[in-house]
Amino acid sequence: MLDWYKRGTRVERMTFWGCFAGWGLDALDVQMFTLAIPAIVAAFGIDHTQAGAISAVTLVSSALGGWLAGALSDRLGRVRTLQITILWFSAFTFICAFAQTFPQLLAFKALQGFGFGGEWAAGAVLMAETISPENRGKAMGAVQSAWAVGWGAAVLLYAVAFSWLPMATAWRVMFGVGLLPAILVLYVRRNLREPARFSTPEKQTQTPILLQVAEVFRPQVLKTTLIGMLLGTGAHGGYYAIMTWLPTFLSKERHLSVLNTGAYLAVVIIAFWCGCMASAYLLDRIGRRRNIALFALCCIVTVLSYVMLPLSNLQMLVLGFPLGFFSAGIPASLGALFNELYPAQMRGTGVGFCYNFGRIASAGFPVLVGYMSHSMSLGAAIGIDAGVAYGIAMVSVLLLPETRGKRLRPTTAEKSAIPTNGADLALKSARSQR
Template sequence: MFTWYKQGTPLERNTFWGCFAGWGLDALDVQMFTLAIPAIIAAYGIDHTQAGAISSVTLISSALGGWIAGALSDRIGRVRTLQITILWFAGFTFLCAFAQNFPQLLVLKALQGFGFGGEWAAGAVLMAETIRTEHRGKAMGAVQSAWAVGWGAAVLVYAAAFSWLPSDTAWRVMFAVGLVPAGLVLFVRRNLKEPARVAPASAAPKVSVLGQITQVFQPRVLRTTVIGAVLGTGAHGGYYAIMTWLPTFLAKERHLSVLNTGGYLAVVIVAFWCGCMLSAYLLDLIGRRRNVALFAFCCIVTVLAYVMLPLTNTQMLVLGFPLGLFAAGIPASLGPLFNELYPADMRGTGVGFCYNFGRIASAGFPVLVGYMSHSMSLGMAIGIDAAIAYGLAMIAVLLLPETRGKRLRGVVPESAPDAVDNTRLTLDPPRG
């Protein structure tokens, strides 16, 4: 599993750790808010709807940030964009500690989201273009697991802050700790290198950032963009349909409050990490299409069993592990797949659009669950919606070509500078 790391060049290893740290610190900054929600509600005297609005605005702004940062990385470079986005989300997380009222926090969280969504897009493309072809899936899947590490770190910061400080001070201290990721920029500047990209045979005219964004709708990649957007929607929609309503389902229909216990939270975090690592292993073993389809199918079966079968409390807690594991495996697959579908001149734009279009579109699935629950049980609504979303993901990925083993044209690998035909910016034919 980790042979690829031992065989990696110093640049590959540094790039892995730089992106791993960035994604983990993203999770630290984002998950701190979910843990601090009760204290923030008390501090500002807001209701659950307003608190939910902060999460929704952050999600939408992160999607927009990912799309724009992807395009920016095609224009000014992957490493420079990564530096900008890290400083952006760290700075605005820190400023959240000084918000004096609800509107200020809403704006600052939206700006924070813009940065953390952009960091993923820039880092995913940097990883794809730096790691050698045969190990790309394993490395990028492993980077996705950093979210679980950052999530766990957020829980530890939360426990320490609220154990030693008054509630109204503790949540502000948590956000202040969010400035820590800014130090990662020093590592990025010193140890990461922009992938060497060859010039196309005929120099293309410079376009604006808006023009760069719209390139993914060119006829040569339009089909890929549409199917990729549907895949992103299914992957994210299923996840949010389950995770948004799972606490309510367990509390109201199963009369459990286990999501408020540290033990259950630990199970969820470990399951997420294991799902990413299992997906990382399978990506290079069975291919991108089969991996996504397998995890989507397992998600459908698991969630339907979870919400519809007459399980005991213990059985539900046990089944919660594979539920989280399979749900994590699909997002871990999207980075390698989307990178391998686009040519170098629009790779960042394509990756940013497909992944983040899914984030925005997926916001409709939790709403649909709530609407359907008026005419059926909440568990039934969750199961149907999640099955629809993951069914979309299965269909979409089977309409895409298998990309395992593709070299990324337009990029000169450090280990094999002569391996790329510098007259083309397209991809090799798919293998398998």
């Protein structure tokens, strides 16, 4: 599994760790909110629907940020865009700690989302264009496992903060720690380089951003974009329906304490990491389509069992492992698949659009869970929403072509720069000696 890392170049390894750290710190900042929902509800006197609205607004803004960052990465470069987005989401996570009203927190979380969505879009394309085709699935799946690392760090921070500090202070301290990812920019500036495939043709740099995003609806890629939008919706909808409300489900319906909630989440998080690594292996073994469809089917069965069956606490602890394991497989696959569906000159735009459209469309799922919980149990609401979402993901991925092992196409500018015969090579050599 790790042979690709040993055989990789220094640039590949440095890029892997830069993106791994970025994605892990993204998870730290984002998962802090899901853990702090009960404290935020108490602090501002809001209900579950309003708490779900914060998550929804963050998802929508992260999608818009992903669209913008994807287009900017095609224009400014992958590495530069990555630096901008890391600084952005770090700063606004920190500012969330000082929110005094519900509308203020809503606005700060929305601004945080712009950077969060943009970081993934820039980092995913950077990874895809740096790693060799035969190892792309393994490397990008392994990068996705950083989410489990950041999530685990958030749970540890949650356990410490809420065990030692008053609830009204603890959630603010958690958001204050969110400034730490800004340090990662120093590593990115020193060690990461633009892929050789990246170029900024003069015509492209003059294209307005909105028109550049609209390129994903060109006839040549329209079908891919429409199906990719559905896949992103199902993948994100299922994940956020579960993970936004899981801590609240454990504490309010299962009546677990802070430390016990952390123990149950620890099982899910460790399983999530294992699921990412398994998906990374299967991506290059059985292909992108089969892998996503398999994990989506398993997600439906597992989440319905977890939240709807009359399980004991011990049984829930055991079932938490497959819940986390299977929920990891789809997000670990999307980066490789979406990058392989688009040509280089619009790759960042296409990847950012499909992945982040799913965030916009899925923003309704956490809100719907909160709304449905007024007329049914929270567990039932989570199960119904997640089951529908994963069903959408399973059907849509089967409509896409298999892209395993595909070489990413160079831009038009790069094609024209490649000598086509011996005479061209000789001419190029002669010119370089002058």
